[in-house]
Amino acid sequence: MALLEAQDLTLAYDAVSIVDELSLQLPTGEVTIIVGANGCGKSTLLRGLSRLLKPAGGKVLLNGEDIHTRPAREVAKMLGLLPQTPTAPDGITVRELIGRGRYPHQGWFKRFSSEDEAAVARAMAVTGTTDLAERPIDELSGGQRQRVWIAMALAQETELLLLDEPTTYLDVAHQLEVLDVISELNRTRGTTVVIVLHDLNLAARYADHLVALKEGKIVAAGHPAAVVTEEMVKNVFGMPCRVIPDPVAGTPLVLPIGRHRVLRAESVLAAKGIHRTTNPDARLDAGPVPSEVPAAAPGTAGPEAGGVADAATDSVAEATAGTAAATAEADSPAPAAQDVPERAEEISEMLAFATHVVAVQGIGENFKRITLAGADLAHFGAGDSPLDLRIKLMIQPAAESGVPAAGLPAEFASLRPGAWLSRAEATGWYRRWLALPAESRGAMRTYTVRALRPAGHRDNRGTEAEIDIDFVLHLRTENGKLAGGPATVWAARAKAGDELLLLGPNAGLCGPDYGGIEFRPGSAKRILLAGDETAAPAICSILESLPAGITGHALIEVPDTGDIQGSSTRSGVSVQWLPRGSHPHGELLAAAVRDVVAIPAAGAVMPGADPEDVDVDSQILWETATASTQPFYAWLAGEAEMIKGMRRYLVREAGMDRKQVAFMGYWRRGRSEN
Numbered sequence: 001m002a003l004l005e006a007q008d009l010t011l012a013y014d015a016v017s018i019v020d021e022l023s024l025q026l027p028t029g030e031v032t033i034i035v036g037a038n039g040c041g042k043s044t045l046l047r048g049l050s051r052l053l054k055p056a057g058g059k060v061l062l063n064g065e066d067i068h069t070r071p072a073r074e075v076a077k078m079l080g081l082l083p084q085t086p087t088a089p090d091g092i093t094v095r096e097l098i099g100r101g102r103y104p105h106q107g108w109f110k111r112f113s114s115e116d117e118a119a120v121a122r123a124m125a126v127t128g129t130t131d132l133a134e135r136p137i138d139e140l141s142g143g144q145r146q147r148v149w150i151a152m153a154l155a156q157e158t159e160l161l162l163l164d165e166p167t168t169y170l171d172v173a174h175q176l177e178v179l180d181v182i183s184e185l186n187r188t189r190g191t192t193v194v195i196v197l198h199d200l201n202l203a204a205r206y207a208d209h210l211v212a213l214k215e216g217k218i219v220a221a222g223h224p225a226a227v228v229t230e231e232m233v234k235n236v237f238g239m240p241c242r243v244i245p246d247p248v249a250g251t252p253l254v255l256p257i258g259r260h261r262v263l264r265a266e267s268v269l270a271a272k273g274i275h276r277t278t279n280p281d282a283r284l285d286a287g288p289v290p291s292e293v294p295a296a297a298p299g300t301a302g303p304e305a306g307g308v309a310d311a312a313t314d315s316v317a318e319a320t321a322g323t324a325a326a327t328a329e330a331d332s333p334a335p336a337a338q339d340v341p342e343r344a345e346e347i348s349e350m351l352a353f354a355t356h357v358v359a360v361q362g363i364g365e366n367f368k369r370i371t372l373a374g375a376d377l378a379h380f381g382a383g384d385s386p387l388d389l390r391i392k393l394m395i396q397p398a399a400e401s402g403v404p405a406a407g408l409p410a411e412f413a414s415l416r417p418g419a420w421l422s423r424a425e426a427t428g429w430y431r432r433w434l435a436l437p438a439e440s441r442g443a444m445r446t447y448t449v450r451a452l453r454p455a456g457h458r459d460n461r462g463t464e465a466e467i468d469i470d471f472v473l474h475l476r477t478e479n480g481k482l483a484g485g486p487a488t489v490w491a492a493r494a495k496a497g498d499e500l501l502l503l504g505p506n507a508g509l510c511g512p513d514y515g516g517i518e519f520r521p522g523s524a525k526r527i528l529l530a531g532d533e534t535a536a537p538a539i540c541s542i543l544e545s546l547p548a549g550i551t552g553h554a555l556i557e558v559p560d561t562g563d564i565q566g567s568s569t570r571s572g573v574s575v576q577w578l579p580r581g582s583h584p585h586g587e588l589l590a591a592a593v594r595d596v597v598a599i600p601a602a603g604a605v606m607p608g609a610d611p612e613d614v615d616v617d618s619q620i621l622w623e624t625a626t627a628s629t630q631p632f633y634a635w636l637a638g639e640a641e642m643i644k645g646m647r648r649y650l651v652r653e654a655g656m657d658r659k660q661v662a663f664m665g666y667w668r669r670g671r672s673e674n
C-alpha cells in the first residue's frame with residue numbers, strides 16, 4: 001500500500017513560502033481532507049504532495065522514497081491528481097479524455113488494452129458519465145465536466161488519489177454524489193484519498209482524517225470529531241460559529257454566526273415588542289453623571305470616575321480599550337474583524353441582566369428591600385462577596401407613568417447573557433443610550449447589591465439566582481401624589497412580577513478586582529466605614545464579609561430610629577447607627593467620625609495639605625484608594641457635600657494619607673443622578 005508523507009516540507013513561489021516546514025503523514029487506506037481559509041496553502045500543498053511542485057525545503061516521500069527522484073510515469077501509476085482547474089484539448093470527447101487517465105499504464109507505443117477499456121468503463125459508471133461518452137467536453141455543463149475529470153482521475157486506478165476541490169462548480173446533489181463516489185472507491189478498493197475541500201461540513205462528514213491548515217501550517221489534524229471545534233473554526237477561518245452534531249451523519253456540523261442573520265433576528269424580535277440589542281460602552285459604575293461632564297468622556301480617574309466615567313472604568317471595554325475605543329468609534333467605523341458577533345458573556349465584562357421582582361419587603365421606616373430573580377443572574381457576579389458592588393438599574397419611563405413597561409431597552413439587548421455582541425458594539429453604549437430621546441431612554445441609577453444568592457441557595461424564593469437591593473425611599477407627596485426620583489418611585493410601587501433590567505459584572509470575566517467594587521482595605525487591620533442611608537446597604541454587605549481580626553468602626557446615619565437594621569459581622573468592627581431625627585443631614589455622622597478619628601497630638605503626624613476643592617454641584621466627588629498598605633483604611637460614602645466635609649477633616653486636620661481613604665459622593669442634594 002502506497003504511503004505518502006511530507007517531511008519538513010516548505011513550498012514557495014518566487015521565494016515566498018506558502019507552506020512552511022510542514023510534516024504530515026497521510027493514513028493509508030483512509031480519506032484525508034484538507035481544509036483551511038482561502039490562500040492558506042491547501043492547493044499548494046497538494047501540488048507539492050503530487051510532485052508537481054518542487055519543494056523549497058524538506059521532502060515528500062512516496063513509499064519512503066523522495067518523490068522527486070522518481071520518474072513521473074512511475075509516480076503516476078501510484079498517484080493520481082485532479083488539479084483545481086484542469087484544461088482539456090479542444091474537441092476531445094468524454095471517452096477520450098477519461099482514457100487519458102490510462103496513459104501511465106501504457107507503454108510509449110502501446111495501444112488501448114481491454115484492461116484500459118474496462119477501467120474507463122468503470123470510471124464512467126461510478127461518475128455517471130457513461131451517457132456522455134461521445135459528447136465533446138466543450139459542450140458539457142460545469143458540473144458534467146467536473147464529473148468527467150474525476151472519472152479521468154479514477155480511470156488511472158492508482159492507490160493514491162489527490163483531488164483539489166473536486167466539488168467546485170457542482171450543485172449540492174452532485175457534490176454529495178461525487179464525494180460518495182470517492183468514498184466508495186476508498187471503501188471498496190482501499191484507495192488512499194486526499195481531498196482539498198472548502199466545505200467544512202462536507203469535510204467533517206466524509207473525512208476519516210481531517211487536516212486544518214492556516215498560513216501554511218497545520219493547526220489541527222485528526223478525526224473530524226476532535227478537529228472541528230468552535231475554537232478551531234474561529235482560529236482557522238476567523239469565523240464565530242456553533243458546532244453541533246450533524247443530525248444526519250452524527251459528524252460535527254458547523255453553524256456559522258452570520259452578522260446579518262443575527263441582526264435580522266433582532267429586528268424580528270423588535271417587531272414583536274421584544275428588544276435586545278446593541279451594546280454599550282460603559283461601565284457600570286458608580287456615581288451619578290454630572291451634567292457638565294461631557295458624555296463622551298469616560299474618564300479614568302478624578303471626579304467623573306465616580307460617575308458614568310467610573311462606570312466606564314469598570315467594564316472590560318472600558319478598562320482596556322476604554323477611551324481609545326470610544327474615540328475610535330466616534331471617528332471611524334470599527335474594523336470589520338471587530339464586527340463579528342460573539343456571545344456577550346465571552347467578551348464583555350459588563351452584562352445586562354433581565355430580572356423580575358420576586359419579593360418586596362419593608363426593612364425600615366425609609367427602606368424597602370426588593371428581591372430580583374432571573375435566569376440571566378446565573379452570569380452575575382464578581383468574586384465571592386459583593387462587598388460594595390455597584391450596579392446600574394435601568395428605570396423605564398413607562399414604569400413611572402403606571403403604563404406597563406415596554407420591555408428591555410433595545411440599547412442593552414445585545415449585552416444580555418447569550419446574546420450576540422460584536423466588539424465594536426461593546427463600546428459606546430452609554431453614549432448611544434444618552435443620545436436616545438429623553439422620553440424613551442428612561443433613567444439609569446446606581447445602587448448596591450445588598451446580597452447575591454446563587455441558584456439553589458436555601459433563602460431563595462425560586463430556582464433562580466437572586467439579588468437583594470435596599471432602596472432608600474426619599475419621597476415626598478405633591479398634590480396627593482408620590483414624588484421623587486424615578487428609582488425611588490419605581491421601588492415604592494414595585495410588586496412581584498415587575499421587570500427590571502440591570503447592568504452589572506459578568507461573573508465569567510470579573511473577579512474580586514472588578515472596578516465596581518471600591519472597598520479595598522489592602523493590608524489594613526483597622527478600618528472606618530462611614531455613610532448615610534444610601535451607603536447603609538454597602539456598609540452592611542461589607543460588614544458581613546469582614547473576617548475576624550479586623551477592628552474599627554462602622555458609622556451609619558439614617559433618617560429615623562425605625563431605619564436601624566440588624567447587621568452582622570465576624571470582625572471586631574463596632575457598628576453604630578445614628579438616627580438623624582431633626583439634625584441636619586450628616587451632622588451626626590461628621591461628629592462621630594471626629595470621635596473615632598481624633599486629630600493627633602501636635603507633632604505626631606504632619607497635618608495634610610488642604611485637599612483641592614471639589615464643587616460637588618458640578619463634579620462628582622469620587623476618590624478611591626487603590627492598594628492601601630497602611631494599617632488603617634477608611635471608606636466614606638453618602639451625600640456629596642457631607643462627604644466633602646469629612647474629607648477635609650480627615651485629610652487636612654487628621655493628616656490622613658488620601659491613598660488610604662475612599663471618599664464617594666453617592667448622591668447630590670437637589671440634583672438627579674442624570
Ligand SMILES: Cc1cc2nc3c(=O)[nH]c(=O)nc-3n(C[C@H](O)[C@H](O)[C@H](O)COP(=O)(O)OP(=O)(O)OC[C@H]3O[C@@H](n4cnc5c(N)ncnc54)[C@H](O)[C@@H]3O)c2cc1C
Binds near residue numbers: 286486668
Ligand atoms: C455607588 C453607589 C451606590 C449606591 N447604592 C445605593 C443603595 O444601595 N440604595 C440607595 O437607596 N441608594 C443608593 N445610592 C444612591 C442613589 O443612587 C441615589 O440616591 C439616586 O439619586 C436615587 O435615584 P432616584 O431616581 O431616586 O433620584 P434622582 O432622580 O437621582 O434624584 C431626584 C432627587 O432626589 C434627591 N435625592 C437622591 N437621593 C436622595 C436621598 N438618598 N435622600 C434624599 N434626597 C435624595 C436628589 O438630590 C434629587 O433632588 C448609591 C449611589 C452610588 C453612587
